[in-house]
Amino acid sequence: xxxxxxxxxxxxxxxxxxxxxxxxxxxxxxxxxxxxxxxxxxxxxxxxxxxxxxxxxxxxxxxxxxxxxxxxxxxxxxxxxxxxxxxxxxxxxxxxxxxxxxxxxxxxxxxxxxxxxxxxxxxxxxxxxxxxxxxxxxxxxxxxxxxxxxxxxxxxxxxxxxxxxxxxxxxxxxxxxxxxxxxxxxxxxxxxxxxxxxxxxxxxxxxxxxxxxxxxxxxxxxxxxxxxxxx
Amino acid sequence: xxxxxxxxxxxxxxxxxxxxxxxxxxxxxxxxxxxxxxxxxxxxxxxxxxxxxxxxxxxxxxxxxxxxxxxxxxxxxxxxxxxxxxxxxxxxxxxxxxxxxxxxxxxxxxxxxxxxxxxxxxxxxxxxxxxxxxxxxxxxxxxxxxxxxxxxxxxxxxxxxxxxxxxxxxxxxxxxxxxxxxxxxxxxxxxxxxxxxxxxxxxxxxxxxxxxxxxxxxxxxxxxxxxxxxxxxxxxxxxxxxxxxxxxxxxxxxxxxxxxxxxxxxxxxxxxxxxxxxxxxxxxxxxxxxxxxxxxxxxxxxxxxxxxxxxxxxxxxxxxxxxxxxxxxxxxxxxxxxxxxxxxxxxxxxxxxxxxxxxxxxxxxxxxxxxxxxxxxxxxxxxxxxxxxxxxxxxxxxxxxxxxxxxxxxxxxxxxxxxxxxxxxxxxxxxxxxxxxxxxxxxxxxxxxxxxxxxxxxxxxxxxxxxxxxxxxxxxxxxxxxxxxxxxxxxxxxxxxxxxxxxxxxxxxxxxxxxxxxxxxxxx
Numbered sequence: 001x002x003x004x005x006x007x008x009x010x011x012x013x014x015x016x017x018x019x020x021x022x023x024x025x026x027x028x029x030x031x032x033x034x035x036x037x038x039x040x041x042x043x044x045x046x047x048x049x050x051x052x053x054x055x056x057x058x059x060x061x062x063x064x065x066x067x068x069x070x071x072x073x074x075x076x077x078x079x080x081x082x083x084x085x086x087x088x089x090x091x092x093x094x095x096x097x098x099x100x101x102x103x104x105x106x107x108x109x110x111x112x113x114x115x116x117x118x119x120x121x122x123x124x125x126x127x128x129x130x131x132x133x134x135x136x137x138x139x140x141x142x143x144x145x146x147x148x149x150x151x152x153x154x155x156x157x158x159x160x161x162x163x164x165x166x167x168x169x170x171x172x173x174x175x176x177x178x179x180x181x182x183x184x185x186x187x188x189x190x191x192x193x194x195x196x197x198x199x200x201x202x203x204x205x206x207x208x209x210x211x212x213x214x215x216x217x218x219x220x221x222x223x224x225x226x227x228x229x230x231x
Numbered sequence: 232x233x234x235x236x237x238x239x240x241x242x243x244x245x246x247x248x249x250x251x252x253x254x255x256x257x258x259x260x261x262x263x264x265x266x267x268x269x270x271x272x273x274x275x276x277x278x279x280x281x282x283x284x285x286x287x288x289x290x291x292x293x294x295x296x297x298x299x300x301x302x303x304x305x306x307x308x309x310x311x312x313x314x315x316x317x318x319x320x321x322x323x324x325x326x327x328x329x330x331x332x333x334x335x336x337x338x339x340x341x342x343x344x345x346x347x348x349x350x351x352x353x354x355x356x357x358x359x360x361x362x363x364x365x366x367x368x369x370x371x372x373x374x375x376x377x378x379x380x381x382x383x384x385x386x387x388x389x390x391x392x393x394x395x396x397x398x399x400x401x402x403x404x405x406x407x408x409x410x411x412x413x414x415x416x417x418x419x420x421x422x423x424x425x426x427x428x429x430x431x432x433x434x435x436x437x438x439x440x441x442x443x444x445x446x447x448x449x450x451x452x453x454x455x456x457x458x459x460x461x462x463x464x465x466x467x468x469x470x471x472x473x474x475x476x477x478x479x480x481x482x483x484x485x486x487x488x489x490x491x492x493x494x495x496x497x498x499x500x501x502x503x504x505x506x507x508x509x510x511x512x513x514x515x516x517x518x519x520x521x522x523x524x525x526x527x528x529x530x531x532x533x534x535x536x537x538x539x540x541x542x543x544x545x546x547x548x549x550x551x552x553x554x555x556x557x558x559x560x561x562x563x564x565x566x567x568x569x570x571x572x573x574x575x576x577x578x579x580x581x582x583x584x585x586x587x588x589x590x591x592x593x594x595x596x597x598x599x600x601x602x603x604x605x606x607x608x609x610x611x612x613x614x615x616x617x618x619x620x621x622x623x624x625x626x627x628x629x630x631x632x633x634x635x636x637x638x639x640x641x642x643x644x645x646x647x648x649x650x651x652x653x654x655x656x657x658x659x660x661x662x663x664x665x666x667x668x669x670x671x672x673x674x675x676x677x678x679x680x681x682x683x684x685x686x687x688x689x690x691x692x693x694x695x696x697x698x699x700x701x702x703x704x705x706x707x708x709x710x711x712x713x714x715x716x717x718x719x720x721x722x723x724x725x726x727x728x729x730x731x732x733x734x735x736x737x738x739x740x741x742x743x744x745x746x747x748x749x750x751x752x753x754x755x
Contacts (some may be wrong), residue, residue: 050747072667076665085661088654091237093244100336103232106663160664 001026001199002047002167008225009042015225016042017053020220026166029190029200031210034219036061040203043219045173046170047201048081049073061166078107082160082198086172090144097140100125100159110163117164128158132188150181153168157189167199175206234668237631237674239611241655247650252641253684259637260727263630264720270623273710274616280424281579281608283355285588286313288320288578288595291602295618299578299612301332303425304342306449311574323594325587326580328353333437333575336396336408341382341429343396345437345572351377353581356424363420366390370416373439373566374558377431381708382419388415395433398442408440410561423710438572439565441451528711580605634727638734641680645673645738651747655747669746678728679736685724 002024009017016039026028034040045051046058049065050073058065065073082103083089084116090099101121104111110122117126126137132154144152155175160168170189174182188208193200202213210216242249281287289309290296299305314331321329330350335342351369356363367390369377378388388394392415398406413432421427471485558566582591588607595605656669696713703709718726 048661074660074663074665077661083661085658089658091241091655091658092236093240098240102659103662105237106668161515 001028001058001061001180002201003057005057005147007046007053007058009046009051009053010225011042011077017046017223019056019222020042020224022217024199024201026199027104027197028215029193029213030202031213031216032201032219033207033210033216034203035205038219039223040219041171043223044169044203044206047169048077048083049139050077075107078103079109080166081164082165083155084156084160084168084170084173087149087152087176089159090147090152092143092145093173095141096129096144096147096155097122097125099130099144099155102159103162107163108161110165112163114163122201123164124162128161128192129154131183131192132158134158134208149176150185151180153177153181153185154188157185157192161196161198163191165198166179167201168193170200170202172204172206173202174209175204234664235672235675235679236245236681237659238672239409241652241672242679245475248644248648249680252644252680253687255640256637256681256684256727256731257687257691258592259630259634260685260724261691261695262633262689263723263727264692264716266626266630267717267720267723268692268711270626270695271717272709274465274707274714275712277421277616278609279357279610281354283353283359283581284579284608285582285585286580286591286595286605287608287611288316288580288603288605289576294604294606294611295615297577298608298615300334301579302608302612304334304344306427309575312603313601314572314575316598316603318579319579319600320578321589322583322593325582326590327502328581329577330354330579331434331579332579333434333572335576335593336398336437336440338382338394338430339386341386341428341430342374342378342425343432343437344574345432345434347434349633350579354426355591356367356422356426360422362422362426364417365420367417372414372416373436373569374562375416375433377417377419377427378415379419379427379431381417381427383431388418389417390418390743394430395461396430398440410559411436411440411560411565412559415454421704421710423704423706424706434572435565435569435577438570439561439568442565442568443574458572528733529576529713532680533692614706623651623685634730635686638659638681638727638731641677641731642737643735645677645735646741649738649742652742653745656742660746666743666746671741673739674732677731677738680729682730685727689724 002022004019004022006021007017007019012157032043034037042051046053047060049058049068052066060076063076065076068076081121090096091102101114101190104121114121114124118127125140129135129139134151134154139151141211144155147155153176157170157173160170173189174185177185189200190212192198202209203219219226235500262437285299287301289301291314292310296306296310300307300310302424320326328349330353332350333345334342336345348369348371351362353361362376367377369375376394382388392416393412395407396411398408402639413430413436419426472686484559580591582588592605592607595603654662658671660666661670685751693713700711700713703711742751
């Protein structure tokens with residue numbers, strides 16, 4: 001499903017990523033543990049195809065990314081990968097509904113898939129929000145600034161899942177949440193990924209979350225580039 | 232389209248900076264277009280000052296000076312030509328009409344020009360429009376004055392009002408020609424030319440004011456002084472001889488007053504009213520002259536009409552008091568003499584054929600009698616306008632910079648927003664936006680702000696023009712014609728829009744670079 005081989009990436013001649021091999025299977029929920037500076041942001045950018053490795057190959061869904069042009073990679077990402085960030089996932093000038101349906105502006109495939117689930121994008125957004133534990137229908141038209149951080153992360157998760165991408169990459173999605181919210185967020189995320197058969201890559205420095213995952217790995221162990229990333 | 236809608240929503244999210252940018256662009260656009268409009272309108276109004284006149288003839292000198300003094304009534308009017316020259320020019324076969332113009336007096340700061348009645352038939356402005364009267368009528372009376380619309384409005388004059396003309400520009404106190412009062416016979420409609428600020432009198436009246444009649448107050452009963460004085464004129468001017476003859480006849484008439492009644496049947500009634508008044512002599516004398524001169528028939532007819540009028544309205548003497556019954560002694564003398572001036576300032580000439588213009592111009596420039604200059608008004612106006620081209624370019628430069636400042640304001644506001652928007656860009660990248668989308672977002676925003684600014688600017692321009700139109704016409708005599716945007720204006724607007732898009736390349740390129748280097752990192 002996702003294969004990295006002999007991957008290396010350097011920024012300003014400093015090697016940041018150097019991974020011999022990494023394979024992630026379809027439907028796997030993988031926890032990647034990495035403190036800040038371990039190169040996890042760079043790894044995610046490489047997986048997203050927004051940066052290109054100096055050497056090595058990344059192939060996702062049997063598609064070698066290095067064979068794609070930059071704009072093909074953008075389209076590929078839009079079609080197949082959903083992202084959840086640590087914070088500020090949402091565009092402040094769009095309401096909740098528009099934020100959730102944003103991927104459909106860039107991916108016809110995901111729009112098509114979303115519409116095959118529900119009669120329109122709005123009801124699909126409501127369905128996903130309900131599944132993620134946000135069942136207030138008025139929420140859709142609200143400004144995202146009025147939401148709590150926990151609600152914002154669930155809206156972000158709904159957006160990542162809309163149109164059933166094959167992969168969801170979550171970058172510290174729970175670090176802004178308190179522990180109760182954290183537990184329930186991970187639970188609904190797992191459930192929904194399970195149902196939609198989505199491969200989940202969950203990156204965090206918080207080792208306590210590792211227990212929720214069947215598969216986990218430490219980035220420091222597979223990444224041979226040891227220079228600290230300055231972020 | 233999705234990107235455009237995003238750009239729009241993103242912009243609305245930053246309402247304050249958006250509106251500030253919008254207004255700075257709108258105001259600069261209004262200013263730029265306003266200056267363009269004013270420039271065009273000033274030029275049009277300037278070029279419309281005179282039309283239908285093929286040549287203006289004056290004394291030898293700079294053509295701009297002749298144009299300024301004869302058409303705009305600006306500058307000195309000390310350069311004169313002989314009245315005889317006018318008579319010679321008028322007789323030329325190529326000349327369809329010729330109107331003499333004389334200047335030098337003023338009334339409360341407004342120029343007084345002296346001419347003859349044909350001025351109203353031949354002088355035209357804009358698209359060969361003749362002067363029209365808004366109240367009263369053009370009167371052939373020697374002391375009638377037709378006043379421009381502005382003069383009437385500013386000084387609150389009405390038909391029938393008496394006015395005194397001042398010698399020269401009015402700089403020196405006490406040079407009023409108060410011995411020769413005029414009555415307002417007509418108020419001209421606004422023409423938005425210099426005529427609006429002008430009073431038009433007859434050449435004879437102007438000559439009467441400038442003849443030293445002050446010395447002869449009380450001379451009428453004796454009249455010996457008068458004769459000797461005016462013989463000076465007779466020596467020089469043939470025409471004066473005729474007038475002198477009229478005068479002589481008048482003298483006889485005066486002597487034989489009683490027996491002459493039959494001759495003056497038209498004035499019988501008049502005489503009954505005014506037997507006791509000396510001024511009748513003046514009237515009679517004038518009429519005697521009419522008898523002798525065919526060319527005066529019209530005037531005579533007018534007088535007859537006047538008399539009829541008089542018959543009908545015996546009881547309304549007051550109405551006519553202004554110009555008939557209260558003539559001063561100097562006016563009575565002037566009426567007797569009907570002196571033509573020795574000198575005038577300019578001649579407006581209409582030719583029988585347009586093709587004759589150049590030939591006529593060279594004929595006049597080589598005129599035998601005295602050194603003359605003939606100018607073609609359209610050409611001279613164009614030449615004169617060149618003087619203003621420096622001011623015009625200065626204005627252009629200033630307004631261009633105003634627009635540039637407006638656009639730079641937009642640039643700085645977009646640049647300032649970039650840092651906080653890097654997060655927004657990363658989110659968009661994560662959902663599949665290409666760097667080109669991000670770039671388009673910035674360019675689209677700049678384009679939208681500028682386009683809205685331009686539209687608002689155009690709306691503001693027309694609002695300002697509409698608001699200013701009436702006061703400009705009323706207080707400055709400047710008629711602002713509100714037109715559609717010219718192709719030049721549209722070109723300017725297009726240039727502004729393109730400049731905005733070009734300027735937006737700077738933040739566009741920056742955000743493109745950020746979106747590549749930031750990758751999926753959300754920078755805080």
